[in-house]
Amino acid sequence: xKPQHVDIAVIGAGIVGLACAYYLALSxxxxxxxxxxxxxxxxxxxxxxxxxxxxxxxxxxxTVFTDFSTDLMEAISNESGNRLHMTRRGYALAxxxxxxxxxxxxxxxxxxxxxxxxxxxxxxxSKSSYQPAISAEWQTAPDGVDVIQDRDILERCFPTFDHxxxxxxxxxxxxxxxxxxxxSFMLERLRxxxxxxxxxxxxxxxxxxxxxxxxxxxxxxxxxxxxxxVNAAGPSVGDxxxxxxxxxxxxxxxxxxxxxxxxxxAIGRQMPFSIDLDxxxxxxxxxxxxxxxxxxxxxxxxxxxxGAIHCRPEGGDRGNWIKVGWAFNTTPSTxxxxxxxxxxxxxxxxxxxxxLNPSLKTYYGRLPSRLSHYGGYYxxxxxxxxxxxxxxxxxxxxxxxxxGFGTMAACATGALCAxxxxxxxxxxxxxxxxxxxxxxxxxxxxxxxxxxxxx
Ligand SMILES: Cc1cc2nc3c(=O)[nH]c(=O)nc-3n(C[C@H](O)[C@H](O)[C@H](O)COP(=O)(O)OP(=O)(O)OC[C@H]3O[C@@H](n4cnc5c(N)ncnc54)[C@H](O)[C@@H]3O)c2cc1C
Numbered sequence: 001x002k003p004q005h006v007d008i009a010v011i012g013a014g015i016v017g018l019a020c021a022y023y024l025a026l027s028x029x030x031x032x033x034x035x036x037x038x039x040x041x042x043x044x045x046x047x048x049x050x051x052x053x054x055x056x057x058x059x060x061x062x063t064v065f066t067d068f069s070t071d072l073m074e075a076i077s078n079e080s081g082n083r084l085h086m087t088r089r090g091y092a093l094a095x096x097x098x099x100x101x102x103x104x105x106x107x108x109x110x111x112x113x114x115x116x117x118x119x120x121x122x123x124x125x126s127k128s129s130y131q132p133a134i135s136a137e138w139q140t141a142p143d144g145v146d147v148i149q150d151r152d153i154l155e156r157c158f159p160t161f162d163h164x165x166x167x168x169x170x171x172x173x174x175x176x177x178x179x180x181x182x183x184s185f186m187l188e189r190l191r192x193x194x195x196x197x198x199x200x201x202x203x204x205x206x207x208x209x210x211x212x213x214x215x216x217x218x219x220x221x222x223x224x225x226x227x228x229x230v231n232a233a234g235p236s237v238g239d240x241x242x243x244x245x246x247x248x249x250x251x252x253x254x255x256x257x258x259x260x261x262x263x264x265x266a267i268g269r270q271m272p273f274s275i276d277l278d279x280x281x282x283x284x285x286x287x288x289x290x291x292x293x294x295x296x297x298x299x300x301x302x303x304x305x306x307g308a309i310h311c312r313p314e315g316g317d318r319g320n321w322i323k324v325g326w327a328f329n330t331t332p333s334t335x336x337x338x339x340x341x342x343x344x345x346x347x348x349x350x351x352x353x354x355x356l357n358p359s360l361k362t363y364y365g366r367l368p369s370r371l372s373h374y375g376g377y378y379x380x381x382x383x384x385x386x387x388x389x390x391x392x393x394x395x396x397x398x399x400x401x402x403x404g405f406g407t408m409a410a411c412a413t414g415a416l417c418a419x420x421x422x423x424x425x426x427x428x429x430x431x432x433x434x435x436x437x438x439x440x441x442x443x444x445x446x447x448x449x450x451x452x453x454x455x
Contacts, residue, residue, distance in 0.1 A: 006034045009213055009226035011202050011240055013037035014046040015183050016406055017232035019414025020399050022186035025193040027422055036215055038201040042183040045234045048376030050325055052273050053408030054091045054174030060112040065429045069412030084182045088138035088175035089272040094356055096278055098166040118144030122153055132157040133272050146170040160268060160357045179407040205243040207393060228421055230397045235335045235377040237400035244393050249381050250401045251332035256345045256375035257325035259314055261368045266359040267322050273312040276356035280305055283351050309352040324353045327404060339375050346373055378403045383447035388416050389434025397421060
């Protein structure tokens with residue numbers, strides 16, 4: 001029997017594959033599309049996302065890219081009656097530094113020359129126009145960044161924060177969405193345009209006149225041909241590239257999160273997504289510290305830990321859950337059938353988060369029973385920028401390495417991928433976000449020198 005033919009086959013039905021298929025399907029050419037995945041859509045990495053978004057980056061390319069993605073998410077929010085539950089209380093980046101010069105330099109660099117007017121300083125005695133994030137509505141939230149160093153404002157607007165915090169950078173074009181709702185919106189629109197979802201794993205991929213994909217579902221194998229293939233296989237993006245004989249410069253790094261019912265009301269429901277930028281030594285008792293230090297497997301928990309632990313309310317103003325995460329792992333590993341969740345992670349992340357919000361100490365050793373501990377892989381390049389654009393083989397494209405920002409960047413990734421595939425005019429950020437950036441030695445050198453972590 002002749003195999004089924006599609007114009008475009010998208011491999012992977014996570015948020016990135018769905019976004020690529022959605023924006024490809026919106027084209028006037030109305031391509032015949034199939035998305036292939038052995039798992040239910042949105043059930044792998046995309047189900048573990050913290051679902052936060054922001055336009056704060058130390059490099060203008062990433063700022064413009066995520067700003068574009070936010071524009072697209074806002075358009076979907078408007079079109080769907082905010083089905084994706086987009087909120088905008090911002091990101092509050094807290095540090096105990098009274099003069100965080102390097103942070104402010106990065107802030108100015110990230111927002112570029114036009115961004116200077118968006119950065120508002122609130123120092124002691126300055127006539128402050130700071131607007132706290134009372135409403136969660138994205139439509140009415142301010143843009144830009146408030147740099148708050150006035151103690152009165154800090155204590156009034158961030159009452160649960162550690163009193164040693166001297167500076168808060170409140171990034172205003174930032175908040176959270178429901179990634180699951182965004183994914184199902186895209187899937188519905190795709191189906192309405194006759195896009196197909198095929199259940200199965202692509203196990204062979206070759207190209208003669210067009211691509212032939214062998215798809216394995218349980219014990220049955222089927223074939224499919226396609227003119228174009230988009231590799232959006234998340235943590236397996238490298239394995240799918242290998243089926244074409246290509247290597248991608250990506251690794252997978254496992255990260256964990258917890259969400260739990262804040263039964264004691266430790267965190268205010270209006271608190272923005274809050275990040276403690278400062279490194280710390282975890283708050284163990286002397287006895288706990290001694291026990292941990294004795295065992296080589298746990299001694300690291302008594303040493304200096306990195307910053308960027310984060311916490312936010314989950315489930316809206318009337319909910320009572322909170323999410324807490326800390327992407328401290330930096331060791332790449334190979335994803336297997338089971339996630340390597342560390343049973344000690346909930347207590348570790350709780351202790352770490354209590355440094356910025358000491359009210360969380362009430363849960364030491366007695367986290368609520370309604371708790372979810374989950375995780376997934378940050379698929380990332382060394383410089384932590386994504387890969388969106390052509391692969392070496394003609395007709396093959398990659399949309400991957402979305403690390404810890406794939407939910408927020410999915411729309412821009414999908415729209416950009418569609419432009420590459422349809423041969424449309426490309427924005428200035430297209431080349432630096434594609435594999436072509438590796439030919440730009442000076443860009444690569446500057447990225448590797450300044451590579452920063454992600455949230
Ligand atoms: C703990 C954690 C917190 C995060 N928090 C945030 C956040 O706050 N904000 C944010 O923007 N991002 C966040 N992220 C990142 C975000 O979740 C990811 O970047 C995003 O989900 C990646 O989507 P994806 O579609 O590339 O991958 P996935 O969701 O993993 O989808 C890939 C799909 O490809 C399929 N596949 C693989 N191989 C094949 C094959 N051979 N054939 C067919 N199908 C295949 C898989 O089954 C899978 O369904 C977080 C990630 C983690 C792990």
